[in-house]
Amino acid sequence: METSNSSSNSNSISNSNSNSNSKKVHAILVGLPLQGHVIPFVQLAIKLASKGFSITFINTKHIHHQITSSNASAFDGGEDIFVEARRGSTGLDIEYMTITDGLPLEFDRSLNHDQWVGANIYCLQAHLEVAVCKIVTSRPSIRCCLVADSYFVWASKLASKFGLVHVSFWTEPAVVLDIYFHRHLLKENGHIGLGSSARKDIINYIPGISSLKRTDLTSYLQEEDLTTMHPQYNFASLDDTRKAQFILSNTVQELEAHTISAVQAHVPFYAIGPLFSPEFTKSPVTTSLWAESDCTLWLDSKPPGSVLYVSFGSYAHIGKEELEEIANGIKLSGVNFLWVIRPDMVSSDHVDPLPTGFRDEVRDRGMIVTWTCQKEVLSHHAIGGFLTHCGWNSALESIWCEIPLLCFPLLTDQFTNRKLIVDDWKIGCNLCEERPVTKEEVLIKTKDLISGSLxxxxxxxxxxxxxxxxxxxxxxxxxxxxxxxxxxDLNVAFDKKN
Structure with missing residues (x-):
């Protein structure tokens, strides 16, 4: 276990506007070890620290290794990702700690999802328990809480063991949580749990949601067999989240007011998003898991609004056949494009998942990179649209940059996020109405998004x-x-507890 020193003047702020350290809240933050969760967790740590919290931020050694090795120049031998954040904002009391998830650093978690989930259930929990014990013992406080990712199955048990207030951090829109909280209604009404015999008609009985299609449910709820590992893990984690005393969420009150009210009937819920850095494109904490390509000069060479940005996020995978159809559709459209293709994005033995000759044929109008700074790209005047997997961070960033979305959800909450984007807010459209996607659909939608009325x-x-x-x-x-x-409300909870 590794730790770094927290801010030297960490006792200078109190979240209750008091000089008494006994009133200062100590929050232990631990997020799901995926980039899409690490990013909002880092911003939450800074937000709470700016409000006077004392923070211990726990990262896995694997995520820490990916961040520091991919951004070596930003760390210059340092081991604390919050150094610049503390330097830029006097008084932030953030301690940084890393623990192992039980798997070797070199182990490919993305392509071995089952083992990674198993490690989160058993190994990470064990190492975290040891870490929390040391933290609580070394920094005793009557006002200590565990702020854990909602996708952990053991958070309430861990908080209870050490007498901590359990705060769950939900990194997705409230509508996804609302659906999970009411999945018993889906089962009772035959929309899930019946395999291929599940109902396909409109779902209009979930509190806070006017209507849903079955295809709007998360990918795990759409599976024919809900007894397999991944649906069961998700269900267990959300059941644990219902035991939390409080839920914080990276969503916006006004965008999901009715849904949030339905969730608040179960657990106190606080919409505190979007959790962006003050400068948006420049975060004081580096969180990228891959080395970023600087696309600025290439984008500068393109006319305003002429470039399609294509990225399917940091974790989800796509089949080679669908990737080839998308590539051929983009080629036929004639539009300029910037495409992020992670090395592990396609589960394939092929060295290059793109069609043979594709890179040469589009060299004059396309740029293909393994990773880049998405916020900088979306903020560039050359970007005219975003072909996206509909990850929640990507959706919020696109809205902020006023970039319309072409939606192609792949996993988990992305199908429900697509519903918000396309059906409710009408700020995006579907890449295809039914799978599999075809190059003809990609051609039409891409041209209409970049240069048409759409x-x-x-x-x-x-x-x-x-x-x-x-x-x-x-x-x-x-x-x-x-x-x-x-x-x-948290301080009231502490007062009642003590």
């Missing part, structure tokens, strides 16, 4: 959604108010 319509609507995000982030906006309400 793109203009979506861009007009996305401005209004961005305004909702901006208002929420203001000093008196809903997100800041909800953070303050959470802090007040």
């Amino acid at each position: 793109g203009h319509e979506l861009r007009d609507r996305i401005k209004g959604i961005k305004k909702v995000l901006q208002n929420a982030m203001m000093t008196e906006g809903s997100s800041n108010n909800n953070v303050d309400s959470f802090i007040k």
